[in-house]
Amino acid sequence: MTGIFLFSEDPVLAKQLLTPALALKGALDQPITALALDGATAADLAALGADTVLLLQSASGWVEGLGDAVTDLVRAATVVLVGGTQRGKHLAAHVAAKLDAGLTTDAKSLAIEDGKLVTSRILYAGLAVGVEELAFPAVATIPPRSYPTPEAAQTPGSVETVAVTDDIRVTVTGTTPTESSGVDISLANKLVSVGRGFRSKDDLPLAEGLAAKLKGEVSCTRGIAEDEYWLPIERYIGISGQTVKPDLYLAVGLSGQVQHMVGARESKIIVAINSDERAPIFEAADYGIVGDLYAVLPLLTAAITS
């Protein structure tokens, strides 16, 4: 087995994957082969340190259907890194099954020790961190924004075009882009996060007003986005939603369940506002106010103005 392989259909994430791939190259002394779906990304990956880029000519472009094709291309792999988008995780699981390989989903760290890939990841919805060792070939998916894009390589790699076969059993009949407010909460420096302590969607301006004063954004729990539909999906934080690391995370009217906090616990300062003194959010917070958010938020908003 020789070679480090990487793939993401997300061009930004694909470039980020080169950073851990280059570290693995240093540890294993094996070349990097990147798989790409478009020519521009392929050229970028070659310029940034991939020794070889395989430009896949997929007719459908449906990433989940490329499992068998990608398996054939990475058969020689020692390690395969896949961008941890939803499509990427599906593809990675298929490829790992076909390679008879272990797969770490959402790896937080990667290292080579004694001829194995050692990874860490979250368990029990954030309660614990597990470390596992994977025999080669090993597969890992890497969440977006885990690594920076590397500097340009001294010697650019080469690009080859490869025809691939799609999974024609699946017909994609329609795609509707998620309505986006154009706001990426993962980039916000300060977040006001809304939970079920808010009684109605009409009360959200309380949070929005505070976020505006803070020059931040409003985020929320899964329930607010997926059950109540008060805020777009892209704004919910947690194990299956966004992971954020703002300077200030202001959790308002949310209890602080581990499934939520796993997405926010790397924030610099966490502030909780909750009427229930026993809510777990206070254990997860640097500062807290026990009180009615309907009284506290207007006061806090006014205090920040002055």
Add this chain to the structure above:
Amino acid sequence: MPKFLVLYKWTLDEQDIKIKSDDLSLDASRAKGKISDFDRNAIEEAARIVEAKGGSVDVLTYGSAAVKQSLKDVLSRGADKAYWIADASAETADAVVTAKVLAAAIRKIGPYDVILTGEGSSDQFNQQTAPRVAALLGLPCLSLVHKLDVEAGTVSVTRKLAVCTEQATVSGPVVVSVLSDINKPRIPGLKQVLGAAKKPNEEIALGSLGVSPADLQPKAVRRSAKGFVMTRKNVVFKDANPADSVAKLVSSLVSEGLF
């Protein structure tokens, strides 16, 4: 009439797992079992479709001897028959082993029109089982499904991804993983619980599946699992007058350099 098979996992309830303060190890001694949260959505979805249009719902699980405790629960949630594989290998099984065992069992008890499972398990949330089982069985896989229709051998779904929603169709057998927002799982009533006792369940001996000892060795071996401890300042203001608490909070945040 569609034949459904729902794959479910009997997991520890993470709410009951405590972190030991001395070495951050996990204490699951008081943790009760539960049907993994998202697998309940998968069972519910199959049961609803069958109740509306006919068909059948079998369920299948692989776990330690503790999986026997799950049978009554799973059968009270709308399943017609439960298959279970109880073996000590499940204690160390990774997604590789689990998928091989489940695929081997499906070859034995199948075929099924739709094999359903949750988007990920509550404990590991590896999100690998559906694509892996599909790959091993040579079936197409539709993951992260938020709407499911089964009509005359055609399965039509809406998948919900971060970037888009996507409609897709498959003719013939398919593996589907469902999102938690596809439905609200029923809470079984007394009648369902009593009815569950009369429904059939069948143990499948691992030895009967032709899975080799090597296949039961995980490729991903757990080295350690330690509690994640968040060290925070935990300063809580609870003045009778909220304005006092707000003033203290603002001055704290100023001293943190946030304003």
